[in-house]
Amino acid sequence: MNVGLVIALVILAILIILAVWVIGIYNSLVGMRNRVGNGWAQIDVLLKQRADLIPNLVETVKGYAGHESGVLQAVTQARAGAVAAAANPNASLEQRAAAENQLSHAMLNLNAVSEAYPDLKANVNFMDLQAQLRQVEDKIAYARQFYNDVTMKYNTRIQTVPTNVIANMFHFMPAQYFVADEQSRVVPQVNFQPNVPPQVRF
Template identity: 45%
Template sequence: MSAILLFLLVIFGAGFALVLFVVALYNGLIQGRNAYKNAFAQIDVQLNRRYDLIPNLVEVAKTYMAHERETLEAVIRARSTAIAGLGAAKANPGDAAAMAQLAGAENGLGAALGRLMMVSESYPDLKANQNMAQLSEELTSTENKVAFARQAYNDQVMSYNNKREMFPSSIVAGMFNFQPAALLEITADDAHKREAPKVSFN
């Protein structure tokens, strides 16, 4: 009787240890998913700050660049598209389609801002404007923060995807339908846009 009891205790102990092991793997995946979502929240903060600065920048530029209406309107349109892209990504951080939409919108906004800054070089009074200089400096600072936040997010996504794909946590990921997370990337064709737009007016 004691041998049967001992056998049952061993079976129970092994089963309990297995359950604890699966719980630990599951919790690790949850932790990884929460980490990249939290990292995306920092991108959200910085991008919203950027979007808030752009209308002020355009408003100041409009005073001096009355004949550049198309360029100014392109920036505002690109900003609206980027806001929509951020909304989609915020609703589902890590989703491949949402992250691609945001990356494309950000590339478009970066290109529009780049054109605005290039055209503004032809307006010395605008370059000398203190408000424009301050807004440009804030925008450059925000661009740098966006880049850091994006790198932190991508690092967390990589860590989560590694956990999700590596054995034995891959079994638990499959059992509980943990989906892969997508990086926030700038395409190779747009590699020149990795740097913040040149917005110095000194």
């Protein structure tokens, strides 16, 4: 057999193996990137569900605790900020997270204030809205954990050798984590005194 032909066949075989390897890694990265996108889409849906529930909750609280205007206004403004960030196609994930964290903190303040009003706590509509919000919050927490898990796997994959070579070649960018800040997890303390409106400590 011609030596030149053998060399050509060997080179061709190496190129085919290399091409298959590149295609395999590329498809794997695309799949992982799509899982990250799907994870964020699930969070986005849940965040919109939460935003839709909040106006009704604010109106219910207003009927029993209208003088808590500062807390009610803070929730309304935080919700408006979260909705605006969600509607802005140029908003980064960090901006979305910051807006949602601010809303979470405002909701904690609202829930803390509501503890001072037994009639409000016994209101069927209020209890139903709170139950729905708790369910959504639980789903958001689970979806956030899933998103951050797939993000970590994706980021690790595109940063490790030899996959990082293919990732750089095809411009696979790291995904951002969706993290709740510490402030949004801290429940405010409410002081109850006779004949004095409840005060929230931030």
